[in-house]
Amino acid sequence: MPDKKLILQSSPHFKDRDSVPKIMYAVIVSLAPAVIASLYFFRLRAVILLLACVIACVATEALFLWVRKRPFHSLYDGSAVITGILLALTLPPSLSLELAIIGAVVAIALGKQIFGGLGYNIFNPALVGRAFLQTAFTADMTTWIPSLTDKIDTATYATPLGLLKFQDAVAQGILTPLKNLFLGNTGGCLGETSALALILGGLFLLFRRVIDWRIPLGIFLSLTAFTGIFWIADPGKYASPLFHILAGGFLIGAFFMATDLVTSPLSPLGTWIYALGIGFTIGLIRLFGGFPEGVMYSILFMNAFVPLLNRYARPRILGERRKE
Amino acid sequence: MKIKSFPHGVHPPEFKELTAEKPLEQMPPSEKVMIPLLQHFGSPAQPLVQKGDEVLLGQKIGEGKSLFSASVHSSVSGKVLSVESLNHPGGSPVLTVTIANDGQDSVFPERRGEKNPFSLRPEEIRQKVKEAGVVGLGGAAFPTSVKLSPPKDKPIDTLIINGCECEPLLTSDYRLMLEAPDDILKGAELARIATGAERIIVGIEENKKEAFELFQDKLQNSPGEAVLLKTKYPQGAEKNLIYSLLRRKVPRGGLPFDVKIVVQNVGTAKAIWDAVKDGKPLYERAITVSGQSIKEPKNIITRIGTPFRDVINFCGGASDEANILVMGGPMMGIAQWSLDVPVVKGTSGMLAWPAPSLSREYPCIRCSRCLEHCPMGLVPTQLAKYVKFDLFKEAEDWGILDCVECGSCQYTCPSKIPLVHWIRLGKNKIISLRKKSA
Secondary structure (H helix, E strand, O other): OOHHHOOOOOOOOOOOOOOHHHHHHHHHHHHHHHHHHHHHHHHHHHHHHHHHHHHHHHHHHHHHHHHOOOOHHHHHHOHHHHHHHHHHHOOOOOOOHHHHHHHHHHHHHOOOHHHOOOOOOOOOHHHHHHHHHHHHOHHHHOOOOOOOOOOOOOOOOOOHHHHHHHOOHHHHOOOOOHHHHHHOOOOOOOOOOOHHHHHHHHHHHHHOOOOOOHHHHHHHHHHHHHHHHHHHHOOOOOOOHHHHHHOOOHHHHHHHHOOOOOOOOOOHHHHHHHHHHHHHHHHHHHHHOOOOOOHHHHHHHHHOOHHHHHHHOOOOOOOOOOOO | OOOEOOOOOEOOOOOHHHOOOOOEEEOOOOOEEEEEOOOOOOOOOEEOOOOOOEEOEOOEEEEOOOOOOOOEEOOOOEEEEEEEEEOOOOOOOEEEEEEEEOOOOOEOOOOOOOOOHHHOOHHHHHHHHHHOOOEOOOOOOOEHHHHOOOOOOOOOOEEEEEEOOOOOOOOHHHHHHHHOHHHHHHHHHHHHHHHOOOEEEEEEEHHHHHHHHHHHHHOOOOOOEEEEEOOOEOOOOHHHHHHHHHOOOOOOOOOHHHHOEEEEEHHHHHHHHHHHHOOOOOOEEEEEEEOOOEOOOEEEEEEOOOEHHHHHHHOOOEOOOOOEEEEOOOOOOEEOOOOOOEOOOOOOEEEEEOOOOOOOOOOOOOOOHHHHHOOOOOOHHHHHHHHHOOOHHHHHHOOHHHOOOOOHHHHHOOOOOOHHHHHHHHHHHHHHHHHHHO
């Protein structure tokens, strides 16, 4: 063994094979069922929006790296692609190409790069982009078309949650059937309509140990509890918890948005508080807020607490006394 | 039977099959040994010999004067070539006695054995252990006589014998357990007497079932017991082992004494027995020489002071593609840049393999794997960030000094951040700042 070749490095000398790009590509794979479902239900619209968002996100990322004189290899970590896909999946299928691109640029520029790029952002970049569009182009962001497999021929179309909020769907008996919600045969954002596809992807992420199981479970528990209480009190007015779970952005939010590693808390205790807070806020907005849907704002709202949770909900050190 | 364990930790690949079935083999002493006067945790020993002196096997050549020190003995008979500062596998150079071996192994005559070791009083056992320069052989090399001297106000109820050997690749403790179980148990009994403990527990990981069954058998009609532990790294880390076995938590900044426990490694137990029974100083130890690049991986007993080069040559040499040489295990061991350093008391293994090229470092994505796997309940990524920005007060508040540097965080980090390196740097800076202000 030639001495000159010996490498000096700090222990540990063994390292796990998992890496940031591998994690990011696992997330992309996990989004495949939802992407396929969106292509099936919305065809060309889905192709256009997905391509526009992904390309715009990657291009914006590249531009910022170039301006900030950062190495380009971080372009290949896959994180910008994920932001693009996630943003596209949360857009209304009828949205125009220009608006999708604007959303994607905002997502990467203001959601991620302005903070310093991967790992430094506070809010979920895709949701920042979407929140911007929702605020700036409210009409475009709340116009819905039926999925191509839905044979309803109406000029105006509402999402299941829209029906619930504005047309008193429970009392009128026009609540969207659970079966349609589950399979995706309904109106809504590009990728949120098929519960089945999202659950498949979410299970993959749990199995691959990319995401923290506490987050989907915590959101599920608190949203179920919140909506369940009102449903039991007055089933003639409020929708069941199962409806709330399957409708709208709950699943994509709980499995893919709230679980974003960078913008969720570090410690188990912090994670529980964060997840329960999201579920509670979703319930509050859906039942009593001005919007039919509250997943996006709930996650962004709880994202803001993450630095605080990281600071005050740190794990207990072995041998640490309770309060001294 | 329920297998005991602790929360968090990691499961690195073990590769123990390379040497697990290789019996301990006595390596012939080298022509020249280099014996550092600091091979333990604490202050260096004072040299007792000078250039040109003739020394005998087992003769004391360095006196550990202060409490946290240990005496050093010659591992061969021969002539002192030099007493000078030489490279040490621990990192910085240390005053070292180089001895030319005359090949006679003439034993130092003043070796005082003991016919009836179990009748000795605790302080007599401690004295003999100190005289023999015994230190913890698990890796940290803490002077054993100190560990056998619990403060008067801290009674001890349990002596734990650590047979975990949780580091990948290492199997020398396993071989010792299989080949010298009686010596280990007798040494443990002496340690029990010295500490005033009521019982002995031998903790052994599941992947060493054979050793566990042997000890279970041997301890059948005694107040001691062997306990099977889950194979998980770092099962053998003192505080985690205590938690696994007895569900006791050593307070932050405290010692096992504080929860009525003393922990000794199996190799140390045997060294205690040798020291008290035969008056044999600690001048040789069992080590595992292994890794993908070692041509004939072995478990050997080698003299302290043997150059690494000789050890590796004894094991068939290392292949050319090897570019990493580690003293100790792959998780906590120290990388070497030279083969001209000696085996010291804390050398538990010598490993060589072709390391993959450095993986690219990514920014922390706050995946929280480091804290999920930290056996001490720390937030390694946060500690590393504090150190990077010189926020030592914050790092201390977040428990940086509780870190045992086991490497679980860095092992699992997908961003490949050198977390342990940052934490170690922070600990060093905090300690040197304290010294300055004191």
